[in-house]
Amino acid sequence: MAMIPRLFPGVLVLLLGTFLLAAPARAEEFEVQIHHTEVLNPGISPRVGDVLSFVNHAEIAHNLYLTYEDGTVVTLDTQPPGTTKRAMLKQAGHVIVRCWIHPIIRMEFDVAPH
Amino acid sequence: MGDRAQDNRLRRRAFRPALTVPFLAALCALASGLGLAQAGRSAPPELAGEAVRSTKAAFRRPADTPFPGTNPFSPEKEALGKALFFDPRLSRSGSVSCATCHNPSLGWTDGLPRAVGFGMEILPRRTPQVRNLAWAAAFQWDGRADSLEMQARMPITAPAEMNMTMDLVIARLKAAPGYAPLFRAAFAGDDPLNAGNLLAALATYERTLVSPRAPFDRWIEGDEAAIGPDAKQGFALFIGKAGCSACHSGWRFTDDSFHDIGLAVTEDVGRGAFAPPSVTAMQHAFKTPSLRELRMQGPYMHDGQLPDLDAVLEHYARGGEKRPSLSFEMKPLELAADERRALVAFLQTLKAEPVPVALPHLP
Numbered sequence: 001m002a003m004i005p006r007l008f009p010g011v012l013v014l015l016l017g018t019f020l021l022a023a024p025a026r027a028e029e030f031e032v033q034i035h036h037t038e039v040l041n042p043g044i045s046p047r048v049g050d051v052l053s054f055v056n057h058a059e060i061a062h063n064l065y066l067t068y069e070d071g072t073v074v075t076l077d078t079q080p081p082g083t084t085k086r087a088m089l090k091q092a093g094h095v096i097v098r099c100w101i102h103p104i105i106r107m108e109f110d111v112a113p114h
Numbered sequence: 115m116g117d118r119a120q121d122n123r124l125r126r127r128a129f130r131p132a133l134t135v136p137f138l139a140a141l142c143a144l145a146s147g148l149g150l151a152q153a154g155r156s157a158p159p160e161l162a163g164e165a166v167r168s169t170k171a172a173f174r175r176p177a178d179t180p181f182p183g184t185n186p187f188s189p190e191k192e193a194l195g196k197a198l199f200f201d202p203r204l205s206r207s208g209s210v211s212c213a214t215c216h217n218p219s220l221g222w223t224d225g226l227p228r229a230v231g232f233g234m235e236i237l238p239r240r241t242p243q244v245r246n247l248a249w250a251a252a253f254q255w256d257g258r259a260d261s262l263e264m265q266a267r268m269p270i271t272a273p274a275e276m277n278m279t280m281d282l283v284i285a286r287l288k289a290a291p292g293y294a295p296l297f298r299a300a301f302a303g304d305d306p307l308n309a310g311n312l313l314a315a316l317a318t319y320e321r322t323l324v325s326p327r328a329p330f331d332r333w334i335e336g337d338e339a340a341i342g343p344d345a346k347q348g349f350a351l352f353i354g355k356a357g358c359s360a361c362h363s364g365w366r367f368t369d370d371s372f373h374d375i376g377l378a379v380t381e382d383v384g385r386g387a388f389a390p391p392s393v394t395a396m397q398h399a400f401k402t403p404s405l406r407e408l409r410m411q412g413p414y415m416h417d418g419q420l421p422d423l424d425a426v427l428e429h430y431a432r433g434g435e436k437r438p439s440l441s442f443e444m445k446p447l448e449l450a451a452d453e454r455r456a457l458v459a460f461l462q463t464l465k466a467e468p469v470p471v472a473l474p475h476l477p
């Protein structure tokens with residue numbers, strides 16, 4: 001009898017763990033288009049583990065970077081016209097996408113936890 | 115903050131139409147209009163007319179000057195900002211004003227290859243002109259300031275430039291009895307003579323420095339006779355074969371962005387100092403300067419390393435030094451002597467008749 005309440009937290013952890021492990025399988029990929037010096041926000045609401053793929057439709061090169069709420073910066077490579085760069089979202093919270101080359105580029109969105 | 119960003123984006127979208135497919139179509143049409151395309155291959159006249167219109171629209175000046183919601187325009191602020199801009203008391207030595215380096219008689223710069231700072235020391239960079247910055251998105255050659263308000267503090271407090279502290283500037287201005295009423299007229303609050311308001315006033319004055327309409331603008335607005343055929347050919351090259359407008363875009367002829375154009379390397383890595391080392395493209399990258407009101411006598415580039423326009427065009431023809439950071443948009447190109455003349459003739463049409471600047475009477 002007394003075993004059940006003691007087991008309960010363990011089961012919970014196990015269950016949660018299964019969820020977390022299962023989550024990446026459901027990761028979504030969101031496509032974001034770059035036109036000239038604009039990154040067009042399609043109105044995404046991604047979760048941690050989802051992937052953003054930035055497709056450069058512009059006739060100029062870009063070099064995007066993501067800044068997470070805690071200041072972590074993730075830089076993607078220079079992306080010539082016609083190329084795609086992917087970023088896996090690592091943290092929940094507000095994210096700002098900017099371009100090292102073109103500071104007028106700016107896209108913001110929120111990442112939900114799992 | 116979100117609001118302002120949104121605001122800026124919308125405004126910018128209005129002023130910076132994307133130069134994409136319609137743009138290329140327009141380019142062909144424009145070239146055919148100028149008699150450069152081969153006969154018989156030009157688009158139907160109506161389409162050509164529409165396409166030319168949209169290309170020209172990408173270079174049309176905006177009607178109004180934008181001021182940020184956080185620092186709106188007022189004539190009192192402008193007057194105060196102007197006094198401050200010309201006041202040498204903003205420098206430790208009491209002898210250097212903003213206008214010493216950004217001299218209206220020299221096109222709001224100093225005409226030197228590199229600026230001369232505190233103690234006559236030669237600084238690493240050339241003084242840029244300060245017109246049409248109300249529309250700009252990043253300031254300084256390396257973009258380390260996000261706003262004119264933020265920028266204005268930098269020369270005042272830089273030891274190599276005006277070598278002051280904001281506290282000392284405020285103390286000096288408080289000692290000059292004429293300033294307090296100017297600050298009171300421009301700003302609300304109990305003690306408006308403070309650093310934040312000083313920077314806001316300087317920024318407001320700078321936003322009012324806008325190039326008058328140039329011959330190029332009159333041509334864009336439809337006056338075919340405003341510029342000569344050589345300048346029109348130069349413009350077609352500029353947005354076409356020579357690829358200049360990949361970076362020198364829009365009515366200010368800048369993308370407010372950062373590129374390594376393959377100049378001779380110095381210790382100054384430009385925006386590279388602020389980007390992680392992995393961001394190769396930012397090494398030796400500097401802000402694209404506006405080409406409006408270009409000083410035809412030079413010198414050019416962030417450190418004045420090119421003495422004249424011949425050297426600039428020769429640099430672009432060669433395509434810059436091949437190195438990992440070289441901009442993707444820099445490619446060698448053949449520019450015949452008459453094409454170089456045409457480009458220079460075009461650049462000349464971006465200069466307006468100078469307007470007289472009335473010097474302020476300092477308090």
Ligand SMILES: [Cu+2]
Pocket residue numbers: 037061062063099100101102105
């Ligand atoms: Cu970019």
